[in-house]
Amino acid sequence: MSRIVLVTGGGNGLGKAVAGRFRSGGDRVIITGRNTDRLATTASEIGARPITCDATDPEQVARMADELGADLDVVVNMAGGNTDLDQRDRQGTQLEQVMAAWRANLEANLLSAVLTTTAVLDKLRPGGSIINIGSIGAEYASTSYGAAKAALAAWTAGLSSTVGAQRLTANLIAPGYIAETDFFHGQLSEQRRTALIEATHNKRPGHPDDIAETTYFLASDGARHITGQTVHVNGGAHTTR
Ligand SMILES: NC(=O)c1ccc[n+]([C@@H]2O[C@H](COP(=O)([O-])OP(=O)(O)OC[C@H]3O[C@@H](n4cnc5c(N)ncnc54)[C@H](OP(=O)(O)O)[C@@H]3O)[C@@H](O)[C@H]2O)c1
Structure with missing residues (x-):
């Protein structure tokens, strides 16, 4: 049966790979993002x-949910990224700048998923899946980005316990x-890139397909008893034991 799948941040990067994977499996896919032109290009591709839809804006998220229609089977909260890397000028005192920087990462990576999931929750049909995208940064990076992704992981586990009775799963891919x-x-230097690859057990960077295949599996019939989990996809750069 063709499912209806929502991928936030589906216009490029990992979101595009995930959206493409569900499409090639025969599912109907809706992609969201702020960049309308890029979204349109990817959608037709x-x-x-x-x-x-800006996933941090409650009004836009509510409108997006209205436009979706009545039913949904999978929501992938991919929208996000480290807002410290966007080099936006922040105004005000040092403390005000710190607060603005933290708020930006919390909004982009935590509240985006909370708002989207809340807006579409009553559309999700039994057997459906909520898949949030965290980061290995939640384990190591003592930054607002790492903290936001850690909070997203904690919230995902709690969400699983509240949606389980509706026969929905909620997991986070890190x-x-x-x-x-x-x-x-x-802004990734060659030295840092080499170090990130060196930290893996299989000595290679991840590929968007690694995330797409894991996401597709977590939404499949074979994964109905996997819920409330953080699933690490990192070539061994972080192990759970
Ligand atoms: N690549 C990595 O190494 C890595 C590692 C760990 C975790 N991640 C996570 O994976 C996710 C995807 O990242 P990526 O690597 O694919 O980076 P990317 O190529 O920069 O993609 C980020 C996507 O998120 C969308 N987005 C960001 N803020 C949004 C907002 N407020 N509302 C709606 N869409 C928004 C962007 O679209 P618009 O600009 O059009 O809004 C874009 O499609 C992120 O959550 C990131 O934190 C990535």
Whole structure:
């Protein structure tokens, strides 16, 4: 049966790979993001439906949910990224700048998923899946980005316990370093890239398909008893034992 799948941040990077994977499996896919042009290009490339939506804006999220229609089977909260890397000028005193920087990461990585999930929860049909995208940064990076992704993981576990009775699963995928996305905004030095690859057991960067395949599996019939978990996809750069 063709499912209805929502991928936030589906216009490029990991979101595009995930959306493409569900499309190639025969599912109907809706992708969201802030960049309307890029979203439209990706949508026509992979055969998805684009809806422009800033996942940190409650009004836009509510409108997006209205446009979706009555039913949904899978929501992938991919929208996010480290807002410290976007080099936006922040105004005010030092403390005000710290607060603005933390709020930006919490909004982009935690509240985006909370708002989207809340807005679409009553559309999700039994057997459906909520898949949030965290980061290996939640384990190591003592930054607002790492803290936001750690909070997202904690919230996902709690969410699982509240949606389980509706026969929904809620899991978080924590990617390690994945190449071929815009995540680093061109700021990843060759030295740092080499170190990230060296930290893996299999000595390679992650590929968007690594995340796409894991996401597809977590939404499959074979994964109905996997819920409330953080699934690490990092080539061994972080192990759970
Ligand atoms: N690549 C990695 O190494 C890595 C590692 C760990 C975790 N992650 C996580 O994986 C996810 C995808 O990142 P990526 O590597 O694919 O980076 P990317 O290429 O920069 O993609 C980020 C996506 O998120 C969307 N987005 C960001 N803020 C949004 C907002 N407020 N509302 C709606 N969409 C928003 C962007 O679209 P618009 O700009 O059009 O809004 C874009 O499609 C992120 O959550 C990131 O934290 C990535």
